[in-house]
Amino acid sequence: MDEITAEYAVDQLSTQIPLRFVPRTSVAAKTDLGRVRDNNEDKFEYYETEDPRLLASRGLIYVVCDGMGGHAGGQFASELAAKTFIDVYLSHTADDIGTAVLAAIRAANRYVMDVGRTFPARRGMGTTLTALILWQDQAYVGQVGDSRAYRLRNGDFMRLTHDHTFVEESVRIGTLTAEEAAVHPHRHVLTRAIGADDPLVPDIYEFDLQAGDVFLLCSDGLLNHVEDDLIAEQVRTKSPAEATWNLVNQALAAGGTDNTTVMIVRVDALEEVSAADA
Numbered sequence: 001m002d003e004i005t006a007e008y009a010v011d012q013l014s015t016q017i018p019l020r021f022v023p024r025t026s027v028a029a030k031t032d033l034g035r036v037r038d039n040n041e042d043k044f045e046y047y048e049t050e051d052p053r054l055l056a057s058r059g060l061i062y063v064v065c066d067g068m069g070g071h072a073g074g075q076f077a078s079e080l081a082a083k084t085f086i087d088v089y090l091s092h093t094a095d096d097i098g099t100a101v102l103a104a105i106r107a108a109n110r111y112v113m114d115v116g117r118t119f120p121a122r123r124g125m126g127t128t129l130t131a132l133i134l135w136q137d138q139a140y141v142g143q144v145g146d147s148r149a150y151r152l153r154n155g156d157f158m159r160l161t162h163d164h165t166f167v168e169e170s171v172r173i174g175t176l177t178a179e180e181a182a183v184h185p186h187r188h189v190l191t192r193a194i195g196a197d198d199p200l201v202p203d204i205y206e207f208d209l210q211a212g213d214v215f216l217l218c219s220d221g222l223l224n225h226v227e228d229d230l231i232a233e234q235v236r237t238k239s240p241a242e243a244t245w246n247l248v249n250q251a252l253a254a255g256g257t258d259n260t261t262v263m264i265v266r267v268d269a270l271e272e273v274s275a276a277d278a
């Protein structure tokens with residue numbers, strides 16, 4: 001089966017979208033096998049372009065996936081999903097960012113499902129996917145599974161995503177308390193995942209973007225061992241590189257029972273582009 005690939009043909013993108021803002025970012029990412037697993041099923045990718053037309057149409061892209069499936073199936077699923085998401089998102093012809101994000105997530109889902117059906121060794125593989133798009137003066141987050149996105153703004157550390165897990169959905173409808181959910185034996189059971197459902201219904205969030213915003217994407221290997229207040233402290237007080245390193249090390253020191261991935265994207269400036277410069 002051929003892989004989905006795309007050459008990012010800028011000439012096919014809309015010429016009607018003016019470049020109004022350019023996010024200037026600092027990015028750091030770290031992933032670790034952990035102390036228990038013998039392969040790393042996490043995957044992170046990002047794509048930052050300097051092409052003005054691609055910036056105007058698609059912006060900057062950051063993805064974290066956490067695979068599952070055993071026998072390297074989870075590793076394969078997360079790599080396929082991250083790559084396919086970026087390829088399809090960049091080459092999609094829709095002007096609307098949310099439409100392109102939805103199409104890219106669903107394409108990743110179909111591809112992972114198709115490969116799982118075609119190759120018996122890959123059957124049942126799947127992955128989470130959390131994607132951040134910084135476009136002009138807006139941010140979009142696409143979410144499937146229980147990896148997470150957070151944002152630090154003016155000292156306020158805010159979780160941006162909901163986990164697609166049995167326990168979190170039970171808490172939202174009131175059948176479990178947060179305390180019960182924290183120790184529930186099914187707390188890691190996903191209700192939505194790339195490779196499991198077709199048609200897949202991801203969550204897509206849209207936010208305004210400000211200079212100084214700091215975004216954190218992570219797999220649940222971090223969340224299993226490091227509380228949100230400790231994550232927030234690192235993001236508030238350290239550079240992206242220091243914070244990613246420290247957070248992964250904290251997860252390892254606390255047991256490292258899963259692969260752990262952390263990506264931090266800091267918006268250092270949001271440069272306004274004049275019509276003459278665009």
